Amino acid sequence: MPEPLYVPVLPLKPHAARTFAGLPPAERRYAAPLWTLPPHEQRPLQRVPESALRDVARSRRFTPGAWLDVPYLEDCTEAVTSRLHELWTVGSLTPVTAPNRPLRLHDLAVTSAASPCGGERLGIRVALPGRWDETRAQEVATLLAALARSTATGDLPVAVDLLLDLDTVLDDRPDAGKQALLALDALVPLAPWRHIAVLSGASPKQALRELPLDAYDYAPRHDWALWHEIRDAAREYGPRVRFGDYGALPAEDLRLVEKENDRSGGASEWGAIRYTTETDFRFAKFRARGEGRHDSIRAAARRLLADADYRGREDGWSDEWLTDCALGAGSVGVGNATKWNQVSNHQHFTHVIRALRR
Template sequence: MMAGNGFFPGARHAVTLVIRGGNGSAEGAAMSGPLYVPVLPTRPYAADAYRRLRPEVQGATAPLWSLPPHHGLSPSALAAAVRREVAVVGKAQRHHAAWLDAPFADDTHVLPLAAVLRRAGTFGPLRPVTGPERSARQQQSAMATAADSGDGIGIRVRMPGEWDGDTADAVHDLLERTDPRVPVDLLLDLGGVLADRPDAGKETLRALDAMHSLAAWRTIAMIGGGVLQATAGALEEGWYEQPRREWKTWCHVTEGDRAYLPRLRYGDYGAQPAASLARDTRSGKGGPPWGVLRYTTEQSYVVAKMLTRGDARVAHNRTAARRLLDMPQFRGPVAGAAEAWLRDCAYGSGTGGTGNFSTWLWVGNAQHMTYVVHSLRD
């Protein structure tokens, strides 16, 4: 199903999106939209990765920005923390539409978050998100924000395992309470798609079969995270590869002939594990003297160990970068800012040195998003 094309082997052709009514019938002319929906944390490195994308890649990418957990904060401290995070994202996102979600907020956070999220629209079209499993208070707040902005609302439906048919009824009930003038987006979130979910594609089709006709969805996206958490054991040799199971699931889902599939858009968690978004950013208590740099190929993620300290740090990190450059799948510095940084890191050119955790995260995410967009488009 995949054909090669120079720098981006394994690319799939771009889709044409047709908006359909609640009964599945076509409602208008074919229209284009973003090809790719990555879930990204509202962290400076993720905003930096998005900002560094070339305009044609940025324009095809509509992130689902995810606020981190903020456990134990007072309402005023919570509002201040979220304002800072939204400001970071807003500076990068001001020219294109995206979604902004607070998936880890509890009911006590709804009111202090509401005021901040309503003002998030001043940075650009940052659409609120809700879901069928969320509290009535959170749902009402997201709906009110969407009605005020007029730019729509994301309905994020979690499916961490088998599809539960009752979820479609819950989504239907939620839509019944949504202003019919507000555009709605279906964001089917599979969470982690790892080796323990061989039937993820089949379950995704069951979910989409049940929900695609519930509304005149402006967007229908399936989102899955296939990146494993790196461990010291896996990195004993300084290097390993792991399969892109979420991409394999996407290929399985889209090879069929269901009428709604040409409208379906691909999403993932960038070049990070899905579970990493649930980490409280204030809970860091040090860590190992190493991090990782991930590079995306057609079928796998290549994971290189990078050192954060020690006399051998610079030499080790330059060697790891050169090893990535030597891969046949390396797309060259012309591919984007991430590949250019890898070249400079490998050969000691430029002023960026060999990086740190934040550097490796923006590089990994930027190269991944660029590659995914070209794979979907070409």
């Protein structure tokens, strides 16, 4: 896998897969997604829409690669593990494991990575939702030692990638950068990591939920500031650390359990479109149901276009959609939750990749 500049953590869902696959190859080539299977109520792997898998496969062209993680998978039946092995080998998605994963899933990830159809690489996802705990380094060291013992030479059987995941990073975690550095100081020396990425999400959920309808606000991009703090900390490994985030959406959205009424039109009373600038997330909240819905959504699009930091046509189709929505032009309408998520993520991916290339 070539060295990516950007590691977006994305749910294995149609809206995310289609949006990433729709990036131009010139930009997609710098990003390697960490596809994560969200929790479902039952039989998760057999409920993944084929359209999402097709878009993931399509997006693999012209990219540095992609990981696939299943942190919430509890169904380890033969049918499920066989399907997962297929995705990790024939699907060319790098398997991911973590300390304290179920033994069967961990062994399957290692076997898939080392198989003739595998990519001979394995992602190790280390969760850091709060303060760093040295026992986590011991857990990773134990995992790596077990991998080395599986070979006659005592070497690691596959290349390993370190994916340090801080999850949500908002105002209530002012020392998140310091904690990430403590973690990296302990973890980096443990292995000849092929790739190192720090992942975090700063797009707010609760603050947006509490805004009144038709409001326009912003939130700091703590994830972007955190990555710069790591890169500027004068660590030898600093230049190797790649930026990762959860796109323009809240990190906690990826953990939501999808219920039947989520797919049957039981929409929220409100919606939002997010826009990414160099230092902030801007978001426009609007009425998503009932009378006045169309006017509210078009007014939100106009607020975004009028922002002093709006980039204009550089964002491609997401800008075109926003423009047509704001003006009531063309046939795009005002969209739905899927379209608002796609527009938010597309402009975000475009902006982040271009910023990292500068």
